Amino acid sequence: MKILLSGITVLALTAGLVGCNNNKGALDRNDNDVRPIGYYSNEGDNRGDLDRSKGPVTDMMDNNRTDHNVTYHEDYDGALAEKIRNRVNSMNNVDDAHVILNDNNVIVGIDTSENDKSAVDQRVYREVKKLVPNRDVRVTTDDSIVNRIKNVDNNLRDGKTTNEVSSDIKGIMADIGKAGTNLGDAVKRPFENNR
Template identity: 60%
Template sequence: MKVLIKTLTVTILAGGLVGCNGVNESQDRNDNDTRPIGYYSNEGDNRGDLDRGSGFISDMADRDVNDHTSTYHEDYDGKLAERIANKVNDIRGVDDAHVILEDNNVIVGVDTDENKKEELTKKVRETTADLAPNRDVKVVSDQKMVNRIENVDNDLRDGRAYTEVESDVRGISKDIVNAGSDLGNAIKRPFENNR
């Protein structure tokens, strides 16, 4: 009987040790079984797209308007702004154009080389006036001012309400009026961000 108990005890202990023979998972440095945790919402945004594959950080950093269609806020005449920008971009010598509509004004920021700014500005003004005949057209080619206009235009294209960028637009408009024909002195105050 003692032999049977000893044999049974040894068998149980040996069976228990066999279970411990494998590598402990907590000590395996190559085990990458962590689950990714992300905070996503199934609620749509103003733009109407969900971009579930990216996430909120890449969505915030996404400033390239060419990878998704522009979806302006419903209270902003984005179709007119986009139509003007497309026509101005078709003008030879214009590298890039951005448009902001403010009350009865159309502000057009034109990125171009330094050579023929006056001639190009005249063409842009005429093209814009044909598309928005009842509005005052302001054309800007100063790079710092164009960058400010582009930032606001991108915010509007991303679906932000006009009221969110209104103080920035008024500041741009004020700086254009104060600068008159000399847009090199147009940047007298920092770009406001009212968010």
């Protein structure tokens, strides 16, 4: 009985191994008959806005732009924008600042956890005015406008020209003026700018 059981086991194993190799090229290591596999890569991407040290999925999903290489367009005064941004970011009660320069205007959007946002607006306004006394300075802590300023600032930091984002800049400037009196129009404005 043991011999019969051993014989059946050996026969089953042999049949299984023979069945695994019915493709003659299955063990050929030089066979290049595979489907092309795509890999995410930011090689050659001049935006530099991706955190290259954490992997492709993190790079695609990460919107943190604090550690990317800034590539302002050559016609944009990126050095001044960065100087203002760094100065405002170093102030108390400022979590993050975004700066847009347009003609003679300086637009500053501030993320703050401070309850008295108007006091932060005034402190930032005075500080920025010291840096650029001959320019028109507009400062806001309104969350919806700050998000729009952040998007335009990121586009400019990625090398877009002010002409490419001019309708957004005009809308932001108008909404900063209106935000104190009619915030409802300021919320509608992003949808009107891009028609």
